[in-house]
Amino acid sequence: MEDWNEYNAALREQGKVFAAAAPEAMKGFQALSRGASTTQHLDAKTREMIALAVAVTTRCQGCIDAHARKARAAGATKEEVAEALGVAIALNAGAALTYSLHVMEALEKAGT
Known part of the structure; x- marks a missing residue:
């Protein structure tokens, strides 16, 4: 760590x-x-939780560092951040599934 x-x-x-x-x-x-x-429509805490979820999906340690600090300063709780990160985890799994389907299609087309 x-x-x-x-x-x-x-x-x-x-x-x-x-x-x-x-x-x-x-x-x-x-x-x-x-x-x-x-931002005009999102509060700072929501924005930082979105930023953390994106930081996880893009694997940016600098972003994780910066936005974890900002999320804490904006009052985000560990539980709120964990819930936002759960969305990032689900989307990463969804992206892997979607790209796996592309692989299957490419594999099928390569045989024709």
């Missing part, structure tokens, strides 16, 4: 290195992040 405080500190340090090497790319990412976090 990760030491998330150590991971966060290391990630921030590497972020500074990247920002110095590619400042426009970092500015673009920050603008996108600001735009996505400025």
Whole structure:
């Protein structure tokens, strides 16, 4: 398991290195992040639970770190986050099933 405080500190340090090497790319990412976090219809807690579910499905440790912190700050409980993660688990299984069906179709077509 990760030491998330150590991971966060290391990630921030590497972020500074990247920002110095590619400042426009970092500015673009920050603008996108600001735009996505400025919501009118979702509260912060809901947004962060969605972000955590997406972070799991995209396997982004940095996103997990950032959005777990933000979810806690927004008042999300462990049980609420676990329920949101259950949705991510189900969708990952659904995606695996859907792509398995594509494999079966490709396999069938390859034999013709």
